[in-house]
Amino acid sequence: MELFIYLLSATLAVSFLWIVINGQFYPSYQNPSKLSPTPLVSILIPMRDEERNVQPLIENLKHLTFPNLEIVLLDDHSSDETYSKALELTKMDSRFSLIQGAPLKKGWAGKVHACHQLSHAANGDYFLFLDADARLKENTIESMLPFFKDQNVGLVTGFPHFPITSWLSKLLVPMQHFVIWLHLPLALANYSSFKPASAAHGAFMFFERSAYDFVDGHVAVKSSIVEDVHLARVMKEHGFKVKLINATPFVTCHMYETNAEVWNGFLKNIYIGIGKSPIMVTFLTIYYSLLYVLPLILAFLTPFYGIWFIVPLLLVWAQKLYIDLKTGQASYLFLFMPLSALAFLVIMHASMWKSLKNQHYIWKGRAYK
Known part of the structure; x- marks a missing residue:
């Protein structure tokens, strides 16, 4: 079990490093310049x-x-x-x-x-x-x-x-x-x-x-x-x-x-957004369950098995907090990251099954598939 915790922590630490490096490839803003003639x-x-x-x-x-x-x-x-x-x-x-x-x-x-x-x-x-x-x-x-x-x-x-x-x-x-x-x-x-x-x-x-x-x-x-x-x-x-x-x-x-708008909005986009791929749904389910939902469960075991069991959750929080700060989001939201991952998985599966059952997505009174 300890080996698993170490591997999970190492994976999350590498992911955090990747997030920091990846964000450096957003283009930098330049000072506004006067254009002549001014375009419409x-x-x-x-x-x-x-x-x-x-x-x-x-x-x-x-x-x-x-x-x-x-x-x-x-x-x-x-x-x-x-x-x-x-x-x-x-x-x-x-x-x-x-x-x-x-x-x-x-x-x-x-x-x-x-x-x-x-x-x-x-x-x-x-x-x-x-x-x-x-x-x-x-x-x-x-x-x-x-x-x-x-x-x-x-x-x-x-x-x-x-x-x-x-x-x-x-x-x-x-x-x-x-x-x-x-x-x-x-x-x-x-x-x-x-x-x-x-x-x-x-x-x-x-x-x-x-x-x-x-x-x-x-x-x-x-x-x-x-x-x-x-x-x-x-x-x-x-x-x-x-x-x-x-x-x-x-x-x-x-x-x-x-809440209804959030549900319906993500429902119509998420499965189509990943290419309507059940394989991708399976991969993301495993990935987010292990890396972003499980750490919350492990954290509750810390009093029984030692401090290392909370490290994965701390690394999950660090990832989310870093991104929230960089994007101007409310800073307290990082605490809910395991629940966010779980909600993401639930709506992704709901979106997939709606598509597989050939049902319409409804948005603003119109039906889409």
């Missing part, structure tokens, strides 16, 4: 039943300091007051335009179809697709444009800072950062054309327009409900670089408000 940036936002987000979203966008912006909002057949609220809040600002979405075409995912329409309504040299629950720091645009100075960069994206509300959001939403830091080789993601090493977050997708047009934009992923990752892979496939940044200093995403 189109901020493009699909909205479906976003009544609660409309006002804070528009107020946030009005405070952006970049001088050459157009902001296009699309109401995608909302059943609430999204359109009327947006119309009232934007009518006095010439930078904003509001359009109503066309009926969803067969074979298209809803958000992708909305983004495709937005791209046709935009005039910018750059396209920034935002989710309605995203909020930007005032100087975000001018801070992101320098990333495009590197040759052939077509997409800049990153995982935002996530405010958390419900208990399930506390367990699962910040795990998005943990999964990236632990599992994605950021050197390959940012400095190679290796497609499997790709990640993106749909709340913040910043494209150079000619690159977006070259790959046919959202048409290339029209049926995807994880279009962010698939678009990143399409960009690499066509020879463009994708910059995955730590976006937390500039982008905040109020992703889910309730």
